[in-house]
């Protein structure tokens with residue numbers, strides 16, 4: 278069996294999905310997702326210009342060797358652009374493997390460990406009342422777990438992932454061009470306001486709702502430790518990215534002062550970036566994505582390492598992930614003995630479901646993975662021709678005096 282060609286598509290409904298389709302001499306094809314938010318053309322070019330020409334002629338069944346060829350064969354290893362491109366190839370090879378075996382990918386990993394995988398949705402509000410309305414709407418939709426982000430009184434601009442006005446939706450990516458908008462941050466106001474807001478939500482929605490909160494790397498280690506201690510009465514399911522991810526020792530101070538569960542890793546690109554945090558048991562959930570952590574092959578190793586250290590999975594599932602990588606994660610979620618939760622924001626719009634048809638379904642706050650062979654997602658190339666790349670950017674974050682801060 279041989280890889281004969283591969284195509285890359287960039288575009289989608291309100292997103293620049295980077296979709297890879299690997300073709301074989303036996304008519305079976307595989308799909309992968311290389312979407313790297315706001316840098317989408319780069320993994321697409323890496324695939325087209327360097328990787329696809331190198332893998333044509335290889336046997337697609339040898340996914341392990343092809344992953345090692347891509348990773349170890351490069352002198353300059355890793356980085357999100359390369360890992361997203363490798364991730365797409367790896368997903369597509371598992372898709373092909375499943376299709377030729379007639380089995381869904383989760384069966385190739387070891388089968389189902391659960392009926393449905395718990396997911397969490399996002400709720401956000403410009404103020405606490407607006408956020409409470411958003412949480413109530415998610416519960417109404419059937420979600421059992423919600424990430425909550427709230428505007429901070431007196432903080433100019435919106436803060437992280439919150440709409441500027443009540444009742445508005447917040448879109449993190451602005452497709453108006455490549456010059457980012459500016460949001461403002463004030464750790465003091467955040468630290469004074471947010472613990473009480475989280476406790477208020479817990480009081481309103483009762484003990485059963487799983488409440489998650491994302492600090493988005495914005496606190497100093499001492500501040501994060503104080504914040505974690507202050508939010509303990511809110512009984513969070515997790516506290517996400519309390520400090521910048523580069524300084525992994527920063528979490529030690531938080532651990533010494535709080536038992537709040539910590540989730541980190543959505544910007545990590547390899548097992549080696551996860552290794553220390555997992556082995557030293559400084560986190561409770563590992564947040565990697567199959568896209569920029571290099572595909573199913575390396576993420577399965579991360580999941581196994583995590584399992585040895587009581588760390589559960591909580592894969593990244595921002596809207597930048599296409600239904601292809603969300604399916605790859607769904608198969609890992611169905612199998613992983615140490616599954617925790619899945620961030621879930623992508624499926625469910627008519628345009629997206631038409632572009633990526635599948636039998637995967639969400640019901641009662643649980644994601645039910647399809648039993649179709651491979652990843653269980655298809656791709657409508659004719660529909661894809663409708664979409665074009667739209668330049669977009671995240672906001673950047675500054676303090677009130679103009680100092681750049683962590684996004």
Ligand SMILES: [Mg+2]
Nearest residue numbers: 491517518543
């Ligand atoms: Mg996050």
